[in-house]
Amino acid sequence: MTRTSSTLRDFSRLSLNTRTVERWSVKEAVNGCARHEIPYIALWRDRVGEAGVAASAKLLRDAQLKVSSLCRGGFFPAPTDKERQARIDDNLRAVDEAAELGAEVLILVCGPAPDRDIDAGRQMVADGIAAVAPYAAERGVRLGVEPLHPMFAAERSVIVTLGEALQLGSSFEPAQVGVVVDAYHVWWDPDLYPQIARAGARIAGYHVDDWLVPLPDPLMGRGMMGDGVIELRKLRTAVELAGYSGPIEVEIFNRRVWDTPGDDVLELMKGRYLEFV
Amino acid sequence: MTRTSSTLRDFSRLSLNTRTVERWSVKEAVNGCARHEIPYIALWRDRVGEAGVAASAKLLRDAQLKVSSLCRGGFFPAPTDKERQARIDDNLRAVDEAAELGAEVLILVCGPAPDRDIDAGRQMVADGIAAVAPYAAERGVRLGVEPLHPMFAAERSVIVTLGEALQLGSSFEPAQVGVVVDAYHVWWDPDLYPQIARAGARIAGYHVDDWLVPLPDPLMGRGMMGDGVIELRKLRTAVELAGYSGPIEVEIFNRRVWDTPGDDVLELMKGRYLEFV
Numbered sequence: 001m002t003r004t005s006s007t008l009r010d011f012s013r014l015s016l017n018t019r020t021v022e023r024w025s026v027k028e029a030v031n032g033c034a035r036h037e038i039p040y041i042a043l044w045r046d047r048v049g050e051a052g053v054a055a056s057a058k059l060l061r062d063a064q065l066k067v068s069s070l071c072r073g074g075f076f077p078a079p080t081d082k083e084r085q086a087r088i089d090d091n092l093r094a095v096d097e098a099a100e101l102g103a104e105v106l107i108l109v110c111g112p113a114p115d116r117d118i119d120a121g122r123q124m125v126a127d128g129i130a131a132v133a134p135y136a137a138e139r140g141v142r143l144g145v146e147p148l149h150p151m152f153a154a155e156r157s158v159i160v161t162l163g164e165a166l167q168l169g170s171s172f173e174p175a176q177v178g179v180v181v182d183a184y185h186v187w188w189d190p191d192l193y194p195q196i197a198r199a200g201a202r203i204a205g206y207h208v209d210d211w212l213v214p215l216p217d218p219l220m221g222r223g224m225m226g227d228g229v230i231e232l233r234k235l236r237t238a239v240e241l242a243g244y245s246g247p248i249e250v251e252i253f254n255r256r257v258w259d260t261p262g263d264d265v266l267e268l269m270k271g272r273y274l275e276f277v
Numbered sequence: 278m279t280r281t282s283s284t285l286r287d288f289s290r291l292s293l294n295t296r297t298v299e300r301w302s303v304k305e306a307v308n309g310c311a312r313h314e315i316p317y318i319a320l321w322r323d324r325v326g327e328a329g330v331a332a333s334a335k336l337l338r339d340a341q342l343k344v345s346s347l348c349r350g351g352f353f354p355a356p357t358d359k360e361r362q363a364r365i366d367d368n369l370r371a372v373d374e375a376a377e378l379g380a381e382v383l384i385l386v387c388g389p390a391p392d393r394d395i396d397a398g399r400q401m402v403a404d405g406i407a408a409v410a411p412y413a414a415e416r417g418v419r420l421g422v423e424p425l426h427p428m429f430a431a432e433r434s435v436i437v438t439l440g441e442a443l444q445l446g447s448s449f450e451p452a453q454v455g456v457v458v459d460a461y462h463v464w465w466d467p468d469l470y471p472q473i474a475r476a477g478a479r480i481a482g483y484h485v486d487d488w489l490v491p492l493p494d495p496l497m498g499r500g501m502m503g504d505g506v507i508e509l510r511k512l513r514t515a516v517e518l519a520g521y522s523g524p525i526e527v528e529i530f531n532r533r534v535w536d537t538p539g540d541d542v543l544e545l546m547k548g549r550y551l552e553f554v
Binding site for chain 1: 394395438488492495506
């Protein structure tokens with residue numbers, strides 16, 4: 001990769017993932033996006049649940065805000081058939097919520113294995129996606145498999161590389177099951193750029209953040225773009241060359257960011273977006 | 278992988294990596310191995326430096342203790358030619374020390390990139406190994422490239438998968454540049470078992486430990502075998518089927534382990550070795 005994209009000049013693709021402003025309700029986040037002229041939002045089911053799905057959908061419509069994604073479905077592996085079915089049922093509810101909210105993608109964080117057998121966990125993920133995909137297609141909701149960083153393999157996702165996510169998606173149409181590229185989760189991968197090129201039309205989302213040095217905390221130490229070591233512009237270039245031109249979500253799990261007033265976070269995020277993404 | 282090795286029945290392949298008993302000097306660790314009838318030891322250059330290389334070599338000879346590895350060379354990437362040459366010079370000294378100690382392998386922890394360009398860092402690693410390998414061969418020291426877990430990509434090693442380590446080694450004879458498989462660093466990899474099979478005679482060492490859930494700390498939260506989620510027996514089976522029958526090092530960076538009296542750690546380690554490795 002030697003070609004580099006020009007800088008982003010406006011905010012037409014920017015999406016606020018509401019985890020970045022953890023303390024805001026859906027209503028506060030919707031209003032924040034309106035105030036700061038951010039056209040997309042990415043919502044989490046727990047917060048949507050607090051506000052109610054129908055009420056959230058109305059807030060979004062009234063604000064003419066687009067929903068880049070709903071987080072999250074997934075967490076398919078479980079020790080028993082009954083528990084696995086319960087996870088699938090929950091994913092079907094998530095599909096309904098995504099449809100009602102008009103979310104472009106339902107993010108799948110695939111879940112850890114129920115015991116030491118990571119390969120069996122991976123098979124449970126494949127089975128879970130196969131069980132959910134037809135209904136998602138029927139409801140017009142695209143599933144987005146998001147590989148997480150390998151340090152989350154034991155606690156959040158047995159799917160840890162883009163290659164693996166693409167393999168999972170390969171039994172389905174790209175419009176039905178895509179992959180989500182999050183800079184924090186994939187930047188380390190020696191096979192990253194070939195896999196992004198391979199992903200092509202299957203890329204269903206692009207998330208930006210940064211990897212801080214030293215790493216303050218695996219889960220809660222994600223950095224604002226520009227504060228870490230990820231080659232964000234090179235990564236965006238690759239994602240765009242592969243064909244993705246959709247929203248770019250800013251998703252930052254970081255206690256210090258969460259302790260900052262939301263409007264200040266949005267101002268900082270917009271500045272860093274133009275400067276580093 | 279369905280075939281499973283029989284359990285280990287004796288300690289003939291066991292090696293104490295001295296990081297597991299962080300507070301012991303070389304002399305204390307050598308004496309500890311003798312007391313507990315552990316036939317191999319893996320040494321670190323900082324501790325050897327404190328004791329002196331010649332004095333350490335004499336302690337080892339007197340105790341008839343074999344040295345599975347010396348940790349560590351590597352850390353090749355640096356911002357300037359001059360600094361990179363200084364790293365190479367340090368690796369040449371490490372080769373001399375490994376030769377004098379009779380170490381079977383000099384472990385290479387390859388180092389992080391000096392800036393955001395991780396691919397350039399990877400090239401500096403390849404260049405560094407090329408600069409050191411001929412001298413290592415001359416001195417009869419095998420180099421062992423140890424991929425670290427991707428969560429260390431920004432701080433300790435741009436080489437994060439076994440596949441990448443094998444690629445680095447491929448320009449050299451397996452007896453000259455091998456790879457070291459550490460369970461903690463590689464267990465998450467969806468491509469792990471094919472890469473172990475591919476590694477074959479290039480496997481220069483096998484390290485055991487465990488991945489705790491929840492992860493207490495990325496660097497200092499490694500677990501004793503059996504306390505975490507890694508399929509250690511499956512992994513050893515694969516490493517053996519690939520052709521490796523050498524020493525098995527126990528290397529545990531963990532403050533709680535370090536706070537335990539060394540003799541208790543060695544007893545626990547031996548029990549867990551037979552039970553879980």
